[in-house]
Amino acid sequence: MRLMSRSELKGVFTDALLMFTFYNLEYMGFQFVVLESKTAVHLTPVQYKKQTSNLTAVLGKPCVMKFDQLASYERNRYIEQGVYFVVSGKYVFLPFLLINSKDSAPINKERLQPAAQYLLLYHLQRKSLEGCTLSEMEKLLPYNYLAISRAVRQLNATNLVYVDVSNNGTKRIHIEKEGKQLWKEAEPLMQNPIKSVLYADEEVTQGVVGGINALSHYSALNPERIHTKVIYEPKFRKSKEAGALPDLNILDGATRIEVWKYPPVIEKEDGFVDRLSLALSLRDDNDPRVEKEIELMIDNLW
Secondary structure, eight states: OEEOOGGGGTTOOHHHHHHEEEEEEEETTEEEEEEEESSSOOOOHHHHHHHHHHHHHHHSSOEEEEESOOOHHHHHHHHHHTOOEEETTTEEEOGGGHHHHTTTSOOOOSSOOHHHHHHHHHHHHTOOOTTOBHHHHHHHSSSOHHHHHHHHHHHHHTTSSEEEEOTTSOEEEEOOOOHHHHHHHHGGGOOOOEEEEEEESSOOOSSEEOHHHHHHHHSSOOOOSSEEEEEEHHHHHHHHHTTOSOOEESSOOSEEEEEESSOOOOOTTOOBOOHHHHHHHTTTOOOHHHHHHHHHHHHHHO
16 A cells, blocks of 8 residues: 555546545555545545545546544445445455455356346447446446446456456456447347236336337337336335335236346436347247347347
């Protein structure tokens, strides 16, 4: 652990320079930045999260708060907010190091985990992730730093991306294959996004349109009488706990609810699941008309 020079802090905003002392710390070949407050004033967990996220983006390395002491309830609040921290001689919350300490663990090369699948689908349909660091992807994707690290590690092991590590330890992903070529190589490793299916007799306002009705939106296929709504699993649990969903059953109803393992890759103004996830969700539909329209829909992407 060493004090960082002013030249290494280029781009850091003045308030942060006045507020913190910056140290570069290397552990097991992995580098991150430790921030030690110059004052006795403690910010709120939300404020620390904002500060460390901004500094991580500027410095290209995870930023970690250093404290001399923290009460247990304070530690819990920082963990809930995703603030990385070290309490001298007592505790650490550094989840991004777990991926580095488990490099020898076997990697599943047969089926992509949901975060890895989402990362590729985002790259293919929404915005290129070529050359992005893990911290940059954390701002774009609905996953934390650790989940993205695991996803990138799996994608690297399956040769769908490769990782370049700079001298300062910053990791960037590179994706040589593009468009339909990347999709054809990745698709056999991708899983059906549907975790479970439920039905409701009433209209469901949560979620976005999926199933055959989404396919009819992207193709010449006629819509179905039964509406299909797609809800990401964590949002489904919250809506159910809050009583925001009607009575559900596993047999039949006017609305079919698909609970997904990852959120659909959609634009904010759109109300339909993304094309490639839709194709994966309809993978087991043997209707020739459906198969034909899915093939045309994918071809139209490129």
